Amino acid sequence: MHDRTPQPLGLTDADRIDRLRLIRSDNVGPRTFRSLLNHFGDARTALERLPDLARRGGAARSGRVCSEEDARAELAAASKIGVSLVVPDEAGYPPRLATLDDAPPLLGVRGAPDVLMRPMIAIVGSRNASGAGLKFASQLARDLGDAGFVVISGLARGIDQAAHRATIQTGTVAVLAGGHDRIYPPEHEDLLAALLEHGGAISEMPLGHVPRARDFPRRNRLISGAALGVVVVEAAHRSGSLITARMAAEQGREVFAVPGSPLDPRAAGTNDLIKQGATLTTEAADVINAVAPIMERPVTLGASEPDSEPLDFDAGTGERARIIDLLGPTPVSLDDLIRMSGASPTIVRTVLLELELAGRLERHGGGMVSLI
């Protein structure tokens, strides 16, 4: 059962190096990467223009541009531990993950070559799960694995671990918040080694990157994004699993939640999800029936869609100043900026991109931005 047949891209080694340099350069995130690549046509040209664009955005000093040596060194080190750096639409890049607006431009992938191309269901939940929660997660994961699905999760303690362990034989994928050589929690290195035989691990972070708190929500978008749907097994109010569920909904993925007693605080989050429309899940069939119609539709690649929104570097000095004046530490929406500045959407987006490359802009949820 394959989610999608990959299209050979014919990416040259030089182009892969350039793309890696671009995404590893300061202040370049997946969305900025995509805008730059679309605008300039290739990563090499974008790299050459980076210092100039950051200067236009008001950078006090130029941000670091990743050197060719550093990129080559990362590729070599990755290769040494069995990690390939793949781009969307290449074999090994999970097809559904490639459809995200903020899909990683290069993804470090490791493990069984086939597993990342198969249809996936994410199972997530509390780190301090109950015995019942762990038992249910194991059973659900096993049943989904037996039905041909790859179970994807975050290698955390509790529910994640139970879901991975139950699917070591059928195929499971761990999504890492740090580099492939910085496993968190460290006691799960054995679990990771065990699951790699039939499963895989993915990370968008460079080798050596130690995961910090803010990397986990960012990582969670990959768990939901690669999957057809996310099952939340146990989750208290305001827990990380609910962030994954919210991201899943924003990404158009199915959200499943396992109910629990109103007196059990570990079920408060999942019961709320069901109230908000998540599918109540007590067995694998609930998941399988819901994703069956989605699997019949072809996966549409973001990269094959009409281009991302265009840029225009011809903003006048007055226009640029007007936009920057409207920005401050309080987040404001892109729509409001366009309306209040009187500038075109393309100009506003371009000025924001320059500010971002200068390290002066912070992006929040829902298209809100603020100055740092």
Place this chain on the structure above:
Amino acid sequence: MHDRTPQPLGLTDADRIDRLRLIRSDNVGPRTFRSLLNHFGDARTALERLPDLARRGGAARSGRVCSEEDARAELAAASKIGVSLVVPDEAGYPPRLATLDDAPPLLGVRGAPDVLMRPMIAIVGSRNASGAGLKFASQLARDLGDAGFVVISGLARGIDQAAHRATIQTGTVAVLAGGHDRIYPPEHEDLLAALLEHGGAISEMPLGHVPRARDFPRRNRLISGAALGVVVVEAAHRSGSLITARMAAEQGREVFAVPGSPLDPRAAGTNDLIKQGATLTTEAADVINAVAPIMERPVTLGASEPDSEPLDFDAGTGERARIIDLLGPTPVSLDDLIRMSGASPTIVRTVLLELELAGRLERHGGGMVSLI
């Protein structure tokens, strides 16, 4: 907070006696009572015609017609223990209960005069409930009581008992499967006595009637019918509470269900209800918010609606024989009978009513009937 102001009917003592005689006569149920009353205009005429109708239906010997003495004796005995026998639209008859097609023509009511006219929420669930289930039922009942609702339930062990006990002060109603003097389970006589001060008890059964197994599903339609909605707290697969939930849905009442772990068999029924569309309920606000818009609409009385479907006692012998020939021990639908016999719906209904009065017809759910 009153559900509806009762309309004085000016029912005479003689009419009340006649109605009681009619409903206490053999083979007369609430639906048949209503058809007869609508057709003949008063209970007295219907009583006079009963033996003839049963004979037309092929009764081997005439069914018992309740005598005037028996009816007077029941009224006197009821009055002695504080039970009034009220008809739909009279004070003390729960307004929403009166809207049912099969509302009891006379209802034995007891307790605080006001409580039966207020908006009610039913709370039902397992007799062998878990500690958590009992605790939750108590809390929910208390919160609904504090919000002005009367909690109605079945006086059973487990969830019912917890719901009643928590609302003794705010008002709670017990619906009995037997007569008012045949409390089941007997150890709940104290609970009943305690709840009668601010609450009430209702039964459609004559005094002295010992409840049998088949009386409980019948009773359950009164629990759901009198309420705005039914909350099922804990219920295994195929439990009695699920019958109440199904009746509630058929009656157009709201259905609420309390979630639980998929590993807890006592939550299997409630989780299923939520999958089928019941409102997931973890707190009183879930119930209150859902019933608020319903409370704003006036209660429409079945009795004030256009007449029930008419009868026509002029069926020809051939027509009657054709209909009876189509019947057997296997249930068949009214629609199929009409289609296959070629007789008019009114004639078919009338022949079935005669068979029923003769004690030869059994009615099943969904308009299915069979010969006994």
